[in-house]
Amino acid sequence: MSSTGKIAIIGVGNMGEAVLAGLLKAGHAPADVLAGVRRPERATALAETYGVAAVDPAEAAERAEVLVLGVKPYQVVDLLGGLPLRAGQLVVSLAAGLTTAAIEAALPAGIGVVRVMPNTPSLVGEGMSVIAGGATASAEQVTLTESLMAAVGAVATVPESQLDAAAAISGSGPAYVFYVAEALVEAGVHLGLPRAVATQLVTQTLVGSSLMLRETGEHPAVLRENVTSPGGTTAAALRVLENAGLRGTLLDATRANRDRSREIARGHM
Structure with a gap:
C-alpha cells in the first residue's frame, strides 16, 4: 500500500484532530487527508482550519485507503457496519481496550487492522503512540501506521498482548503526570508561593526533567541520584515519598488501568 493514498480520519475529536494536524505538519497534502464527520458545523470548522475535505464518514471511507478511527470504543463496531469498505484498505483504531480481533470480526475479508494507543501530548506533537498489528495486517501496513503516527510524536510497536500494559503507562500516563503537577502546585501554595509562581516552577521542572530523561539516555535512578545529596533536603x-509507598501505589494504579482495559475488551463498558 502506498503511503501517498488518501487517509480518512473518522471521528475528529481531540485525538483525531491531533493526528490530522500532525499529518499535515509532516507534509501530507490537504488533498490527501479527509475528515469524516457527521455534524455540518464541525465539517465547516475543520475545512476552514486545515483546508481538508470534511465529508460524511461513509464518503470518507469510500474515498480513502487508510481509515483512522477516532471514535469511542463502543461506537467502533456499529460505525464499521455502516461504511462501504473494501479489500485492501487499512483500518487504524485509536480505541482503548478494543482488540484487533473484535474489529476484524466486523469487517469484510482482506482489510488490515492495526491498533494504536496514542496519548494527549500528541496534541502538541510530543505524543507516545504504541502500535500493534492484527492478524490481517501486513508488515507493510504496520510500517505505514508507524509512519502516520510518527507525525505526532514517538512510536513503539509491541505484540498486542502487551498493548494494554503499555497503554497503562503511556496512554493514561499524562493524567498521572498532571495529577502530580497539580499536587506540587498546591504544595508550593501551601509553602507560601504565589500560585502563578508555583505553576511556573512545576511546569518548567517537569519539562526540563523530561528532556533530561530523553536527551541523556540515563536511567531515571541515575538522574535522581544526581539531585540527591546524602543527608540533604x-x-x-524522597524518604517521605518512599515511606508513603509511592512506588507500590503507582504499580497498583497501572495494574488497575490494565485490568479495566481488559474489561472493556470483554464488553463490560
Whole structure:
C-alpha cells in the first residue's frame, strides 16, 4: 500500500484532530487527508482550519485507503457496519481496550487492522503512540501506521498482548503526570508561593526533567541520584515519598488501568 493514498480520519475529536494536524505538519497534502464527520458545523470548522475535505464518514471511507478511527470504543463496531469498505484498505483504531480481533470480526475479508494507543501530548506533537498489528495486517501496513503516527510524536510497536500494559503507562500516563503537577502546585501554595509562581516552577521542572530523561539516555535512578545529596533536603523529601509507598501505589494504579482495559475488551463498558 502506498503511503501517498488518501487517509480518512473518522471521528475528529481531540485525538483525531491531533493526528490530522500532525499529518499535515509532516507534509501530507490537504488533498490527501479527509475528515469524516457527521455534524455540518464541525465539517465547516475543520475545512476552514486545515483546508481538508470534511465529508460524511461513509464518503470518507469510500474515498480513502487508510481509515483512522477516532471514535469511542463502543461506537467502533456499529460505525464499521455502516461504511462501504473494501479489500485492501487499512483500518487504524485509536480505541482503548478494543482488540484487533473484535474489529476484524466486523469487517469484510482482506482489510488490515492495526491498533494504536496514542496519548494527549500528541496534541502538541510530543505524543507516545504504541502500535500493534492484527492478524490481517501486513508488515507493510504496520510500517505505514508507524509512519502516520510518527507525525505526532514517538512510536513503539509491541505484540498486542502487551498493548494494554503499555497503554497503562503511556496512554493514561499524562493524567498521572498532571495529577502530580497539580499536587506540587498546591504544595508550593501551601509553602507560601504565589500560585502563578508555583505553576511556573512545576511546569518548567517537569519539562526540563523530561528532556533530561530523553536527551541523556540515563536511567531515571541515575538522574535522581544526581539531585540527591546524602543527608540533604532532597533525600529528606524522597524518604517521605518512599515511606508513603509511592512506588507500590503507582504499580497498583497501572495494574488497575490494565485490568479495566481488559474489561472493556470483554464488553463490560
